[in-house]
Amino acid sequence: MTRIRAGIVGVTGYTGMELLRILKNHPNVQITYVSSKSFSGKSMNEVYPFTLQDKVLEDVNAKKIAEDCDVLFTALPSGASYELVKELPSMKVIDLGADLRFDDASIYERWYAKKLTDYDRTKRAYGLPELYRNEIRQVNLVGNPGCYPTCVLLSVAPLLKEGSLSDKNIFVDAKSGVSGAGKKEELEYSFCEINENLKAYNPVIHRHVPEMEEQMKKLFGDEITVTFVPHLVPMTRGILSTIYLKSDLNVDEVYKLYCDSYEAERFIHVLKPGIYPSTKWSYGSNHMYISFAKDERNKTLIIIGVLDNLVKGASGQAVQNMNLLFSIPENTGLESNPFYP
Ligand SMILES: NC(=O)c1ccc[n+]([C@@H]2O[C@H](COP(=O)([O-])OP(=O)(O)OC[C@H]3O[C@@H](n4cnc5c(N)ncnc54)[C@H](OP(=O)(O)O)[C@@H]3O)[C@@H](O)[C@H]2O)c1
Structure with missing residues (x-):
């Protein structure tokens, strides 16, 4: 069985926490790295007791991520992920912000008021599996779409x-x-x-x-x-x-x-x-x-x-993309029904 060591940067945010919830129940995944700027050094249990996770939140550190993870989810505000992604040239990364979403960098730069240096050299796919499944399978970098x-x-x-x-x-x-x-x-x-x-x-x-x-x-x-x-x-x-x-x-x-x-x-x-x-x-x-x-x-x-x-509009879709990157069935870990009522 494929074992995937997954890291989440920005885990304390809403999409980060949703990733944690979904990945905890994913049969192929072990969460090996979680980071937070605000709570670095504390355990998840101290920050969010209901996560029932004693994993310690770390500073963002590209070298440690490269050692500890097979895939990284960046759940950060748009503009905060791109430089980190560049420090991890051979890592599979799924970015939940907008930094990898655009084909044309100039559109991003106009709307997000930030430069994307060397963007053309970054082979990536727009992470909408129902439309671009084959493209996603062939890259390491996925720009997870907006909700x-x-x-x-x-x-x-x-x-x-x-x-x-x-x-x-x-x-x-x-x-x-x-x-x-x-x-x-x-x-x-x-x-x-x-x-x-x-x-x-x-x-x-x-x-x-x-x-x-x-x-x-x-x-x-x-x-x-x-x-x-x-x-x-x-x-x-x-x-x-x-x-x-x-x-x-x-x-x-x-x-x-x-x-x-x-x-x-x-x-x-x-x-x-x-x-x-x-x-x-x-x-x-x-x-x-x-x-x-x-x-x-x-x-x-x-x-x-x-x-x-937070699910199909963000973290669920990100996990769907991860499943494609690792050639495991696309619905793995994503089968749960909605909460009702
Ligand atoms: N919310 C949605 O429904 C949704 C849907 C689709 C896509 N998205 C996108 O997903 C990304 C995350 O969204 P979110 O709703 O989870 O945001 P959020 O709740 O504001 O969480 C973002 C987390 O990133 C960390 N952070 C903030 N600024 C940072 C910086 N400069 N460098 C490193 N870490 C920083 C913060 O955690 P620490 O302070 O603990 O580090 C924060 O908890 C955004 O790009 C958003 O546009 C969101």
């Missing part, structure tokens, strides 16, 4: 690949639980500001726009414009994206196209017309649900995608 891009791209990919759009503008109204922002101390994320409240944030200028547009261009073969309005919802986890686009296909044709495209996919579930998912369906699981409606009066196709931002 919204995962939801939106999987929701539109079959249509784009088929060329079944009659207008190159796509409108996305997306809702996310607050964990999507990571661990934050700012007032706007405090209980009274979030509870019983709903608001849009960063409409049109959210950093996930260029990521979605770059990937959609690859799928469709031409520029697509994404008008994206994310909203913060008073729940802990979950994303629901409602996507509006123009297509001549009717809802039954779309349903058939998606069933054919995702037939072999373990984690993508296409719902019959008239059935609509809610975020609880994927809460704590790696499963994603997609459904459709069509307003035939104006040829608007509505696609609704639902996933858990």
Whole structure:
């Protein structure tokens, strides 16, 4: 049996902790390295007693990582991973931030205001297994997609690949639980500001726009414009994206196209017309649900995608990518159902 020694940098964050939860139950994995800047020297049990892990948190140290790990997950804010990745030239790395996600470094540099030196020499893949499985198998470095891009791209990919759009503008109204922002101390994320409240944030200028547009261009073969309005919802986890686009296909044709495209996919579930998912369906699981409606009066196709931002939108998908890198079944360690209710 393949044994994988895994390290997590940034383990104390939300995606880091989700990685720890999933990897603890992964039959091939032994967690050999965890790091934290804020809690270095303390054990996981001291920082988070419910992890039931006495592993000691270390400083980030490339030499130690290279000795102790076969794979490294970097669960850091975007911009914080790239230099570390460069210090580990032969290590398999899955970065949960945006540092390895873009084909065109200049797009990243414009939106994230940071330079990526020698990026062209870095062979990497965009870690969306349902679309790029073969590419992921051939690299050491994976840029794990953003949570919204995962939801939106999987929701539109079959249509784009088929060329079944009659207008190159796509409108996305997306809702996310607050964990999507990571661990934050700012007032706007405090209980009274979030509870019983709903608001849009960063409409049109959210950093996930260029990521979605770059990937959609690859799928469709031409520029697509994404008008994206994310909203913060008073729940802990979950994303629901409602996507509006123009297509001549009717809802039954779309349903058939998606069933054919995702037939072999373990984690993508296409719902019959008239059935609509809610975020609880994927809460704590790696499963994603997609459904459709069509307003035939104006040829608007509505696609609704639902996933858990911390699992299929981040750490579950990262483990799916790890399974591909080590040629073990893609669903290993990822089979759990959602928490319900
Ligand atoms: N939250 C989501 O739903 C989600 C989904 C998809 C992708 N992502 C991406 O995944 C990455 C991690 O997100 P998150 O939500 O887990 O963030 P988070 O909760 O803020 O955790 C990030 C962790 O990184 C460590 N850290 C912060 N700044 C650092 C630095 N400069 N150098 C080294 N370590 C640093 C911190 O831990 P210590 O202080 O203990 O070191 C912190 O706990 C981000 O790039 C995010 O965009 C997040």
